[in-house]
Amino acid sequence: MPPIPRRAAPWLILLVTLGCKGSSSDFPVNPGDDDSDAPVETLTLSLSTPAAGATLPADAPFGLVGVVSPEEALSEALSTATLTANGAPISFSLSLDPDVYGGFLGEGGGLEAGAQTLVLTVAALDQTATATLSVTAVGNQPPTSPIPGITPSAPVSGEALFAGLVTPAEDPEGQAVTTTFTWRRDDVPMPEHDGLTTLPEGITRKGEVWTVSAIASDGALTSEPGEDSVLIEGAGPSISVSIDPSEPRPTDTLTCAWTVTEPDGEAITEERARWAVNGVELSDATIPLSGVLVRGDEVECVVTATSSSRTNTAVASVTVVNTTPVVTGVSLTGLPATESATLGCAVEATDDDGDTLTSAHTFYVNGASAGSAATLSGDSFNKGDTIWCEARVYDGAEWSVSAASDTTLAENSAPTPPTLSLSPNPGFIGGRFTCTITAPAADADPADALTTTVDWLLDGVVVSSGGALTYTAAGASAGSELACEVTVSDGDTDASSSAAVTLSDRLSGALTRADADLTLVGTESRAAFGQSLETPGDLDGDGLNELLVTGAGYSSSAGGVFLFYGADLVSDADDTDASAFWYGEAAGDTLGDLRGATGGVDLNGDGLSELLLGAPTATGDGLSELGAVYVLSSQDRASWGQGGSVADDAALIVRGGVAKDRAGSAFASVDLDGDGLGELFVSAPYADPTSASNGGAVAVYWLGGVLPAGELGPGDADLLLNASGGTDHLGLGGLGSLGDLDGDGLVELLIGAPDMDGVSCADCGVALVYLGGGLSAGSAVTAASLAVGQVEGLDGDDNVGISGVGLGDLDGDGLGEWALGARFGDATATDAGGVYVFFGGPPSGDLDLNDADVSLGGAASGDRLGWELSANDLDGDGLAELLTGAYTVEVGSLSDAGAAWIVLGSTLAGLSGAYDIADVAQLSVSGEATRAYVGRNAVALGDLNGDGLADWGLGAQGVTEGGLVRAGAVALFWGP
Structure with missing residues (x-):
């Protein structure tokens, strides 16, 4: 069976009476005894309306709502239904409720006043069901008396009156009620106003008493009347006031006009009018107001009049509106109008309100708008163009009417000369000088082609003219000024710049x-001392080069090499003032002879030059004039000595192969292969390669960024370059x-x-x-x-x-x-x-x-x-x-x-x-x-x-x- 739909009110099952067909002996003892007679569902009846204990109207209809179960018994049940009150049948009608499963609804009536027991009985499925409830029936009673009220409670003559209910009437039976109003003046009925809740203006007069009466009705009975009365007081003076003009500007003169009447005919005992601005009283309104107003001021004319009834006040107000600003002049600034100029648009304007003005501009080039910025750059027009500007001003409320400047023609822009530098500076007599254009000439007129002339001047006299940017200062004297002057021309205007040096000898x-x-x-x-001098470059990283000086005759021709740091070369000095110096290993070594000492490309990859010192007649391994080159690493310079043997500080020694080779007569560190590291070249000009007596040889060492410990000889060379013939002295x-x-x-x-x-x-x-x-x-x-x-x-x-x-x-x-x-x-x-x-x-x-x-x-x-x-x-x-x-x-x-x-x-x-x-x-x-x-x-x-x-x-x-x-x-x- 489908579920029963819910209604808004809960169901109250009042009474169920069950009747059975036959006796219990009619049912089989066991389920299997008789399969032909299945059980019958129990018939039930419930009522939700009226509710138990409800109060119902006597002799008036009341509603009936309920449910029969099972639903299939509903039609039969309704056709057999009876309804009694205190045992006596009363009229009723029932019908199916299509919205509720098994539901019905209907209406009963004819109850007598007093306590009643309602009994609804239905029969179906050979069963009966009964619903019983107690209610009370009452007869009709009149509504309660409404309490009216009049507003305003202290009206004045001519003022409208409004009637309302302070407390509405109520009906004991809950029936709807209607309320009717009637009016009396001085207790005299005013039928023409009956039924109105509003008395219009102009009806009442001072001293009258007006009463409103309210009666409620439930359609059968009426309530006792309720009343309210008011005494009409004098309205006092009636005032009409106006200000002219109605939309004043700060410069206007304001006048106030007013009239005063007394509706009750009483005498006006006092009359007064005042000006007020922004709520502050200012002056007598009989005198026009001017010269004190600004935009936005709220101006009032306040008129007060008094009669025996009362004092009344009326106010007229206006708001001071804006005065439109006026442009009195527009002009172009930044003239003449060249393509290198920046033009402005100057505006002159007045504002009677004294407001701060802002301006807006529009530039025009040949009649077309060129933008609304405050300025116009020269790249926006070309030579010969017609230019003007228009401007207007704003005072925060209104824009003025636009005005235009006079027109002007764009003129030629003078070229900008180049920026020059002249080198060398200081300069020297006979030197070749170069005039370098560090920033080129320019012309703001794109159509202009510039021509350039270069003049060289010696003491102000042109000595060369044309296009050459180099000049050799031959024939000059010390103190002369050499100048390079570059002139550019756009065909209309020339511009020049120059750079100069003072020549020294x-x-x-x-x-x-x-x-x-x-x-x-x-x-x-x-x-x-001074037999050879060379710089090894900057060894200590201070930005200054160092100096090497040799003298092969020191210490019985052991020879010496002296290193002076650049920072120490500040005054005359002798050899012992050197930062470091070395002597040959033995007398006769001639350290520093011939090519002496040098630096060169970094050999070991530390970023510093090594020192290469030669001793072409040094003895080694008992071999006279074997010759040697000593390589000193700059990484070791902190420990380099003063006056010790060069071998003590050498990181590497390269010696000749046999006696009389004189290795170290020449040597060099050269990066021949471009890898950033030097190859070491050591000559032995008196070596005897391939039986070429004294032909000489050059040994080449690719050290690969590493200074090997100990000593090297020709046999360790990566490449040996030999002389072609005897006594060639290769590498001498x-x-x-x-x-x-x-x-x-x-x-x-x-x-x-x-x-x-x-x-x-x-x-x-x-x-x-x-x-x-x-x-x-x-x-x-x-x-x-x-x-x-x-x-x-x-x-x-x-x-x-x-x-x-x-x-x-x-x-x-x-x-x-x-x-x-x-x-x-x-x-x-x-x-x-x-x-x-x-x-x-x-x-x-x-x-x-x-x-x-x-x-x-x-x-x-x-x-x-x-x-x-x-x-x-x-x-x-x-x-x-x-x-x-x-x-x-x-x-x-x-x-x-x-x-x-x-x-x-x-x-x-x-x-x-x-x-x-x-x-x-x-x-x-x-x-x-x-x-x-x-x-x-x-x-x-x-x-x-x-x-x-x-x-x-x-x-x-x-x-x-x-x-x-x-x-x-x-x-x-x-x-x-």
Whole structure:
């Protein structure tokens, strides 16, 4: 059976009466006794309405709601139903309730007043069921009396009255009631207002009593009336007030107009009008109000009038509205309007309210809007365009009407000249100067094409005009000002900028050792201090280069090498003031002879240069003049001594192979393969390879970033380069880097054989050149077989290959220039010596000195120019200067006094052919004593003193100092 749906009220089962068909003997004793007669469900009846104890109306209908179960008995039950009250049948009707399973509903009626017992009986399924409940029936009673109320409780004449119920009526039987209102004036009925809850304005008068009566009805009976009364009081004066204008502006004059009447006819005893602004009383309203108002003020005219009844007040109010600002003028600023200018739009405006004004702008170019920013940049228009601006202002409430400026035409923008720098600075007479444009010229007019003119001025006079940005300051004098002036023109306007330097003769003229900035002297007779000098670079990381000075005559020719740190070179000093110095292992070792000492490319990968010190006649293993090179690691510099044996501080010693080899006559550390580590080259120019007596050999060691402990010899070399013939003396002089000659990023190598036979000359000397990367580890080979090219002398004993140096790229073709020394060359006179300069990269094939692009000869026979060459940029023009000397030059009557020269790179770049070096050199230094031997070396040393300029020096190994014969000296010149 499906579930019975729920109703809103719970079911009350009042009574169930069960009747059975037959007696108990009619049912089988056991289930199996009679299968043909199944059990019948019990009939039940329940009522939910009315509820037990309910009060019902007498002689009036009441509802019936209930449920019969089982549901299939419902129809039969309803057809047999009876309803009695106190045992007497009463009228009723029942029907099915479609919303409730087994439910029914209906209506009963005709109850007599008093207590009643209701009994509902149904029969179905041969059973009966009864529901019984007790109720009370009562007759109709009138509603309770309503209590009305009148508002307002103290009305004035003419005021509307409103009737309402303070307490509504109630019906004892719960029947709905209606309430009716009637009115009386002074106890006189006012039928025209009956039924109204509102009496309109204008009806009442002072002194009247108005009463409202309320009666409730349930449709049959009415209640007793309820009443409420009010006394009408005098309304007092009636006031009408207005302010003109109704939307005033701060500059307006306000007037107040008002009228006063007395509805009850009473006399007006007092009348008063006042102005108030923002709630604060201000002045008499009979006087117009002006000059005190601002936008947003709330202005009131307050009128008060009094009669015998009361005092009344009326208020008129207005709000002060904004005064629109006015633009009185607009103009363009930043004129003239060029494409490099920034234009503004200036606005003049007034506001009667005194408000702070903000402005908005619009620029127009040729009639089209160009933006609404406060400014207009020159890149928004072009020369010849028509420009104006419009502007309006805002006072926080309203925008003004826009106004426009006058129009203007965009004019030509003057070009901006370039920014220049002139180098070198300081500059020197004869130097080549470069005018560098560090920031290019510009023109804001995109259509303009700029033309450029470069003028060079010497003391204000144009000495060169055109487009060249380089100039050689020949013929100038000390103190002159050299200026580079660059002028650009856009066809309408020119603009110029310039840079200038004051020329110095520091790198010009004839000097002596006395002109040096600092002098170092030997303290031992015949020490030959200054025989060689070189810089190993910056060993201690302070940014200053260090200085190495040698003297092969120290300690009975044991020889000595002296290291001066750049930071210590502040005043004249002697050899014992050196930061570290060493002597040869034994007398006669000649430590520091020939090429003496140098630094070079890092050998062991610590980022620092090692010191390479040579002793060409050192004895080893009992073999005389075996020769040695001592490698000192800069990592050990804190423990380097002063005056001890060089072997004590050496990290590595490389010795010759047999007696008389004279290993260490020349040596170098060169990164030939570009791996950042130096290869170690050690020459033994008197070695006898392949039976070539005194032919010489060069041993090459690839150390791979590690300095091996102990000693090495030729047998340990990774490559052995041997001379071609006897007495070639391979490696006696020039051995080292020429720089990158072919522009491939790798340096080239020079090895000289100053007594080697050439193709067409005997004993004239040969310089062999090797390409970067052109050597690799292998067995012994003939040195000439691996060279990319060679240069030989012209005559016997020219001594070609005794020295060589790379000059960098002097002519700007991307290839390096280089030079060779031939101290017995005959360029200008017999054995005058010479320096031979080659342009355009490394040699190819067999060349001789006639193939040089420039030859520089000594001044006189026997001068011996070119024993040593050095190069560096001394004047800051980016070109290397050439430093060399002729150590046997006769100065006056002083034989072998010697001389040194500096030839500017800018000069060399412009030479072609043969010259006497004295004629092209920018500077010379002459010896001041017989056998001073000035010019045996003249060396560019880099920056020793921290002034940012390259310094240079020269040795005078033969001078007598402090009475010490041939003690030797070094002259240092701060750069340039």
